Amino acid sequence: MIDLRLLRDTPDVVRASQTLRGDDPSLVDTVLELDTRRRAAVTDFERLRAEQKALGKQVAQARGDEKAELLARAKGLAEQVKARQADADAAGAELDAVVSRIGNVVHDGVPAGGEDDYVVLKHVGTPRDLAAEYGPDFAVRDHLELGELLGAIDTERGAKVSGARFYFLTGIGARLELALLNAAMDRALAAGFTPMITPTLVKPEVMAGTGYLGAHADEVYRLEADDLYLVGTSEVALAGYHADEILDLSDGPRRYAGWSACYRREAGSYGKDTRGIIRVHQFHKVEMFTFVSAEESQAEHQRLLALEEEMLGLVELPYRVIDTAAGDLGSSAARKFDCEAWLPSQARWLELTSTSDCTTYQARRLGVRERTATGETRPAATLNGTLGTTRWIVAILENHQQADGSVRVPEGLRPYLGGLDVLRPTRPAGA
RNA sequence: GGAGACGUCGCAUAGUCAGGUCUAGUGCGCGACCCUGCUAAGGUCGUGAAGGCGCAAGCCUUCCGUGGGUUCAAAUCCCACCGUCUCCGCCA
Numbered sequence: 001m002i003d004l005r006l007l008r009d010t011p012d013v014v015r016a017s018q019t020l021r022g023d024d025p026s027l028v029d030t031v032l033e034l035d036t037r038r039r040a041a042v043t044d045f046e047r048l049r050a051e052q053k054a055l056g057k058q059v060a061q062a063r064g065d066e067k068a069e070l071l072a073r074a075k076g077l078a079e080q081v082k083a084r085q086a087d088a089d090a091a092g093a094e095l096d097a098v099v100s101r102i103g104n105v106v107h108d109g110v111p112a113g114g115e116d117d118y119v120v121l122k123h124v125g126t127p128r129d130l131a132a133e134y135g136p137d138f139a140v141r142d143h144l145e146l147g148e149l150l151g152a153i154d155t156e157r158g159a160k161v162s163g164a165r166f167y168f169l170t171g172i173g174a175r176l177e178l179a180l181l182n183a184a185m186d187r188a189l190a191a192g193f194t195p196m197i198t199p200t201l202v203k204p205e206v207m208a209g210t211g212y213l214g215a216h217a218d219e220v221y222r223l224e225a226d227d228l229y230l231v232g233t234s235e236v237a238l239a240g241y242h243a244d245e246i247l248d249l250s251d252g253p254r255r256y257a258g259w260s261a262c263y264r265r266e267a268g269s270y271g272k273d274t275r276g277i278i279r280v281h282q283f284h285k286v287e288m289f290t291f292v293s294a295e296e297s298q299a300e301h302q303r304l305l306a307l308e309e310e311m312l313g314l315v316e317l318p319y320r321v322i323d324t325a326a327g328d329l330g331s332s333a334a335r336k337f338d339c340e341a342w343l344p345s346q347a348r349w350l351e352l353t354s355t356s357d358c359t360t361y362q363a364r365r366l367g368v369r370e371r372t373a374t375g376e377t378r379p380a381a382t383l384n385g386t387l388g389t390t391r392w393i394v395a396i397l398e399n400h401q402q403a404d405g406s407v408r409v410p411e412g413l414r415p416y417l418g419g420l421d422v423l424r425p426t427r428p429a430g431a
Numbered sequence: 432g433g434a435g436a437c438g439u440c441g442c443a444u445a446g447u448c449a450g451g452u453c454u455a456g457u458g459c460g461c462g463a464c465c466c467u468g469c470u471a472a473g474g475u476c477g478u479g480a481a482g483g484c485g486c487a488a489g490c491c492u493u494c495c496g497u498g499g500g501u502u503c504a505a506a507u508c509c510c511a512c513c514g515u516c517u518c519c520g521c522c523a
Contacts, residue, residue: 053492056451
């Protein structure tokens with residue numbers, strides 16, 4: 001939720017942000033108008049209510065005829081109070097409905113435009129030239145082919161058991177995921193994050209609080225019988241962890257690393273990434289989540305990005321970092337950096353991490369506040385970032401593949417695989 | 432799944448039966464100050480959140496698990512829901 005005071009004091013800033021996002025800037029003026037109306041309604045109600053309370057006290061003291069007369073007056077007043085309260089409530093609801101449509105104010109420097117208008121901040125590492133290494137006739141194997149050779153991925157039986165976009169990680173595939181996610185948890189722990197294993201079913205207010213029931217609501221699984229939602233990331237549960245709490249952040253941020261299954265309906269992506277495990281309905285993820293004072297959020301954002309890069313370095317993947325354009329930000333994010341690894345089989349970049357600075361937007365909706373040194377309360381800032389997902393296996397297999405279908409294990413992962421340095425096919429290539 | 436008890440201002444508790452003086456008392460904790468020759472004791476005052484009005488001082492409204500209802504008036508009465516605990520049953 002946007003800061004109403006900010007919107008009142010500097011509407012131009014919010015209008016500019018709306019424009020940058022490609023959203024309607026006139027919503028700001030609608031909010032200003034509805035806000036004025038609401039405040040008038042509230043004042044009306046409160047004045048009458050005060051009158052009613054005062055009268056109520058007189059009723060309590062009075063006796064006989066005097067009491068009967070006061071009672072009659074009080075009855076009339078009660079009707080009016082009820083009506084004014086309804087007016088004030090309605091005005092508040094009307095205001096909320098519009099306010100909730102305004103996205104977070106984007107940070108200075110965020111590129112304007114949509115999905116394709118990102119700015120590449122840097123490249124790290126160089127994609128291998130497999131043709132140079134293994135000869136011009138070498139056919140690059142994609143992650144599914146490799147995964148099947150290694151006995152690591154079984155999408156056929158995934159479909160048999162659960163349908164399209166489901167899979168089994170088998171044998172070394174399962175071990176590889178555990179290794180990756182354990183490595184991610186260890187990195188987070190070393191960086192001062194508290195490891196968390198989180199619920200994957202959450203209440204509607206938590207899901208709404210994180211902003212996932214807005215434009216992308218049809219991406220979210222809902223269990224109708226229980227009125228619960230399946231999370232698409234542990235960010236949801238972690239954001240809700242301190243909902244309606246007042247935190248003491250004077251000793252530094254609260255940093256959590258959540259491990260959870262993640263569920264996504266992939267409703268709008270028919271025919272996209274249908275092969276393998278790039279885009280699936282269920283996967284595992286280690287997610288960083290920070291509660292921090294508002295003015296420190298951008299510095300924390302850089303820290304999360306640095307940790308993501310450290311993990312990508314650990315698994316030795318070539319990647320680039322992009323600054324997502326305003327129109328491609330979630331409503332809660334003021335800025336978002338993605339790290340994309342090279343995908344040899346498709347000669348393109350594949351998103352492996354995403355870190356968002358939600359400033360106080362998400363926290364305001366969830367009621368997460370901090371107490372300042374002067375004893376005041378104010379909304380905290382929240383940030384999140386990816387430290388490892390099932391999808392990373394795609395990039396690891398493809399980038400570290402060798403001519404015979406084996407896959408070199410990046411050194412950073414070897415301790416998590418009992419020292420294993422090469423994943424070898426369990427059946428001959430081509431079989 | 433069944434039965435019962437309970438949910439009050441950071442913590443503990445009073446208030447709920449008999450609705451109005453609850454503007455929610457008290458203790459602890461916390462903060463400021465005072466006193467005191469010393470890691471003691473005591474005293475005074477203060478101490479929740481959200482919102483509205485106001486230049487300000489300040490005033491006002493809402494919140495006693497949540498949401499409805501009854502009433503001129505609800506922490507208090509009624510209903511539903513949520514949560515915690517105890518017991519019983521069932522089961523990975």
